[in-house]
Amino acid sequence: MDFLYTYETLKLEFPLAEPEDARFVILGVPFDGTTSFKPGARFGPTLIRHATLNLESYVLDYDVDIAELPIADIGDVAVVAGDPRKTADRVRETVEELKRANPSVIPILLGGEHSQTLGAVEALKPKSYVVFDAHLDLRESYEDNPYNHACVARRIAELGVKEAMFGIRSGTREEVAYAEESGIQWVHARDYSFDAFVELVKPLPEPVYISIDIDAFDLSLVPSTGTPEAGGLRFWDVVEAVEWLVENKRIAGFDIMEVAGSELGDVTALTAAKLLFHFIGAMGRL
Numbered sequence: 108m109d110f111l112y113t114y115e116t117l118k119l120e121f122p123l124a125e126p127e128d129a130r131f132v133i134l135g136v137p138f139d140g141t142t143s144f145k146p147g148a149r150f151g152p153t154l155i156r157h158a159t160l161n162l163e164s165y166v167l168d169y170d171v172d173i174a175e176l177p178i179a180d181i182g183d184v185a186v187v188a189g190d191p192r193k194t195a196d197r198v199r200e201t202v203e204e205l206k207r208a209n210p211s212v213i214p215i216l217l218g219g220e221h222s223q224t225l226g227a228v229e230a231l232k233p234k235s236y237v238v239f240d241a242h243l244d245l246r247e248s249y250e251d252n253p254y255n256h257a258c259v260a261r262r263i264a265e266l267g268v269k270e271a272m273f274g275i276r277s278g279t280r281e282e283v284a285y286a287e288e289s290g291i292q293w294v295h296a297r298d299y300s301f302d303a304f305v306e307l308v309k310p311l312p313e314p315v316y317i318s319i320d321i322d323a324f325d326l327s328l329v330p331s332t333g334t335p336e337a338g339g340l341r342f343w344d345v346v347e348a349v350e351w352l353v354e355n356k357r358i359a360g361f362d363i364m365e366v367a368g369s370e371l372g373d374v375t376a377l378t379a380a381k382l383l384f385h386f387i388g389a390m391g392r393l
């Protein structure tokens with residue numbers, strides 16, 4: 108099928124399904140128009156797809172070969188350079204087109220700035236937003252733009268979506284106060300445990316949108332990201348949390364955002380690709 112705003116790019120290695128027939132549909136969002144520190148998020152989707160070439164499609168943890176699952180890749184959204192709101196509108200419209208053609212599909216966004224998660228959430232209308240991030244992303248506005256990546260969780264909370272955040276180690280006094288006032292619960296990276304995770308997410312209403320800002324991981328795993336912060340989560344912390352959500356909650360959508368870089372084979376993209384295969388593999392086991 109054709110989409111208004113997407114174009115083809117490097118595909119996954121194994122045979123892919125058509126978006127109408129797929130259970131999972133990958134969509135890249137190569138946007139980095141409001142990046143304030145480290146550049147390169149526009150290359151994130153391509154770097155992640157390339158990094159998947161290094162991985163076995165058989166996820167041995169689950170005895171699932173994801174090459175046997177119906178996965179489609181509809182390419183990348185044509186971004187409006189410098190305009191996160193207009194680009195997120197295109198993400199929203201693309202995900203809406205996809206859901207009209209295939210109502211039970213799980214969209215998987217690869218980014219690109221975290222600002223673009225808003226478009227997917229607007230299209231999918233989840234009841235809850237579970238996010239792994241170093242940052243609260245609860246600013247009212249940043250650098251004069253309310254659609255900056257540093258504001259995305261605030262915009263999503265304003266839609267009435269319940270939020271829980273993990274891996275946090277950066278925010279302003281105002282963001283902490285906003286979380287408190289709005290009942291947004293978050294766990295500091297240094298306090299993270301699987302039990303703390305389950306306690307916060309268990310009561311959340313379904314369906315759940317899962318968002319991975321790649322900077323949630325320890326810096327050693329993800330050096331190439333827009334606003335890197337030391338002291339993050341371990342790889343298996345996040346995998347085990349995603350497994351719990353997949354097994355216990357209805358999932359509306361999934362994304363891996365803020366992957367940047369300029370070299371193929373970047374550590375950050377390899378971390379993201381491995382996590383992507385674990386998400387699809389864990390879903391595929393059901």
Ligand SMILES: N=C(N)NCCCCNCCCN
Nearest residue numbers: 143242243244256257258334
């Ligand atoms: N959500 C985010 N990625 N937020 C990070 C915003 C950038 C904070 N810079 C602080 C600079 C202080 N001199």
Ligand SMILES: [Mn+2]
Nearest residue numbers: 241242320322
């Ligand atoms: Mn972040």
Ligand SMILES: [Mn+2]
Nearest residue numbers: 221240244320
């Ligand atoms: Mn973020």
